[in-house]
Structures are given as structure tokens and as C-alpha cells.
Amino acid sequence: MHKLFLLCTLLLMVQFVSSDCIAAEEINALEKMKGRVAYSDAPLSNSNGLLKEYRKHVVITASSTWSGWPCEKLIDEDLETSWFSAGRDSFAQGTDPWIEISLNRGETVRRISLLGNREPSWRYGYAVKIGKFEFIDKDGKVIASKVEEAANDAGDIDCVLKDPALGVFKIRFTSTGDEGTENPYGDIAIGEIQIE
């Protein structure tokens, strides 16, 4: 009697697990029909303390800009607005696209996060997947450098320094891997920058 009860319980468990698998497969099939893969895109949890305090002093430049999608969109605190590079300015198309954040004063920086593009109309195929962060002092010398990969499909890239960098005047990010061949224009996009 005890064994029979155990067997029934096991059979019920197998049925539940199978149902879950089928549901996941159906969702993936639906996403594939739409020509895209479902994104795991919970944004990172950077406090953004430094930019919140000094936003007015910060100047951002880039290797290029798509008209109408300027660098200012990188710090407008809106996840659904992005900077886009000009056409064919992406690592995948053979260039070294970069963005540079000038703090215009010496700051202590322990973390910078890039939040990937989430513009509803241009959501897929523009993400940066890997890149180099360089922390630069007032003389233009690189005092810290780190290569980081995206934490998720949306292209969120987190760079945490083990020891905070002191006297940082500029931070430069250069794409070394992106989706520049996965959209018709050959460009890339980033939604927000957060620094603490």
C-alpha cells in the first residue's frame, strides 16, 4: 500500500514537470515565430550616486552618433531612450566604437554600469556584448582598466573595481563585441550609464 502511494506521487510529479517543459517550449516557439529571442533583461542595481549628484557637470562624447539619438540619452534616467552610433559604427562592422564620460573633476569611482538598449521600436539587434572600461586621470593617464561582458541578453554591462579608482576625470568604454551585424544599419545602442 505504501509503495503504491509512492508510485502515484511520483507519476503526478512527472506529469507536472512535463507540463512546465511543454509550456516553456511553447513560449520559445512563439518568440521564434516573432523572429526574436525572449530577453532576460532585469536591469542592474547601480545606485548611480555619482551621476545623480554631478549630472550637470558631466559631458558625454562618442565615436559617432545617429542623428536624433544623441549622447544625452545615456544620462536622461529613461531606460527606454538610447544613444545610437552612426551607421556601420560597430565592432562587428570593423570599427572601435566608444563613448567617453567626462566628469570634469577628480572623482572616486568604484562602479560603472551600462544599461542596454530598450527602445521599444528598435529593441533587438543593437546590443554591446563585451567591452573595455578605462578610467583616466587629469593628465590623460589610464589608472585602471577592465574588460567586462554583458550580464544578460539586453546588453547590461557591469564594471565593479576591486579597489575604487581615485582622481578619475574621464571614463571611456570601447565596444569589443556587439550586434552590429544583427540589424540593417550596422550600428549599436546603449540605454543608460550609471556610476557610483
Ligand SMILES: [Ca+2]
Ligand atoms: Ca536613456
